[in-house]
Amino acid sequence: MSRLIYGFIILSGLVMGRPVAECSSKPPAFFLAGDSTTAPDGGWGDGLLATLKKPAWGVNIGKSGATTASFLAGGYWANTTGHVKDNVAKYDSYVTISFGHNDQKSTSGVTLQKYQENLIKFANEVKSLGGKPLLTSSLTRRVFPSGQDHNATDSLHDQRLAAIAAAKATSSTIIDLNEASLKYINAIGKKAAREFNYGADMSDTTHLNPHGGAVFGRMVADLIIRADPCLEQYFTPNKTLSDLIWGDLPA
Ligand SMILES: *[C@@H]1O[C@H](CO)[C@@H](O)[C@H](O)[C@H]1NC(C)=O
Ligand SMILES: *[C@@H]1O[C@H](CO)[C@@H](O)[C@H](O)[C@H]1NC(C)=O
Numbered sequence: 001m002s003r004l005i006y007g008f009i010i011l012s013g014l015v016m017g018r019p020v021a022e023c024s025s026k027p028p029a030f031f032l033a034g035d036s037t038t039a040p041d042g043g044w045g046d047g048l049l050a051t052l053k054k055p056a057w058g059v060n061i062g063k064s065g066a067t068t069a070s071f072l073a074g075g076y077w078a079n080t081t082g083h084v085k086d087n088v089a090k091y092d093s094y095v096t097i098s099f100g101h102n103d104q105k106s107t108s109g110v111t112l113q114k115y116q117e118n119l120i121k122f123a124n125e126v127k128s129l130g131g132k133p134l135l136t137s138s139l140t141r142r143v144f145p146s147g148q149d150h151n152a153t154d155s156l157h158d159q160r161l162a163a164i165a166a167a168k169a170t171s172s173t174i175i176d177l178n179e180a181s182l183k184y185i186n187a188i189g190k191k192a193a194r195e196f197n198y199g200a201d202m203s204d205t206t207h208l209n210p211h212g213g214a215v216f217g218r219m220v221a222d223l224i225i226r227a228d229p230c231l232e233q234y235f236t237p238n239k240t241l242s243d244l245i246w247g248d249l250p251a
């Protein structure tokens with residue numbers, strides 16, 4: 001190939017804003033490990049899976065009440081790695097790892113250090129099986145102190161930093177959902193954020209109703225695509241919703 005053509009290919013790769021490296025020929029599968037903020041009925045996991053386009057697919061293994069320790073002890077982590085083992089030959093097997101809401105409780109028996117160690121263990125296991133860990137920082141809670149309608153309590157700050165550190169320690173991808181979700185609800189404010197609340201009286205500021213699941217599932221999908229633009233083709237876009245989310249407007 002002439003140097004001119006080579007230069008053109010590299011240049012067009014840069015202009016497109018994409019890495020010059022080729023995309024994988026295997027479609028992705030997404031296995032979602034996490035607590036209730038990932039799980040069906042209250043989390044963003046099913047919202048994320050709903051955005052996938054065949055042949056991409058996934059399984060929501062999120063478990064209500066789970067800490068990193070109980071997810072392991074209860075066999076849910078074995079379920080997750082089992083899916084990776086079964087599918088890694090045919091699918092690029094991604095595992096979202098998103099905990100913190102239960103680990104952070106003083107009664108959990110999981111210190112912040114142990115939490116970070118467990119995240120590292122999970123990421124390393126996924127990698128050792130040939131899968132791709134996506135360390136996903138905890139969805140923010142939507143608690144606004146009185147008179148602070150655009151300044152939600154940053155209650156998962158330390159858990160976010162632990163997820164970032166675990167990603168760094170394992171050379172894994174960080175999906176910084178905590179930062180993006182906190183920034184978003186602070187931009188739209190308490191009243192608009194209430195629309196995502198779980199429960200008949202919409203008073204549950206941790207879990208998501210189906211609409212909230214769709215919004216934050218889309219947010220995670222967009223963050224995954226940002227982290228790996230090769231995956232964009234496997235998601236059904238919803239430009240209206242993405243524009244609202246990233247334009248800091250109520251969805
Ligand atoms: C794995 O988890 C999924 C989602 O919770 C569940 O449907 C499935 O039955 C589990 N499989 C095993 C072998 O535990
Ligand atoms: C937001 O709340 C924190 C305490 O939670 C406080 O330190 C900070 O000043 C507040 N920011 C604004 C802009 O009010």
Ligand SMILES: *[C@@H]1O[C@H](CO)[C@@H](O)[C@H](O)[C@H]1NC(C)=O
Binds near residue numbers: 251
């Ligand atoms: C896209 O998102 C908007 C805003 O949430 C929603 O009203 C619409 O139903 C979504 N479209 C599809 C096809 O899901």
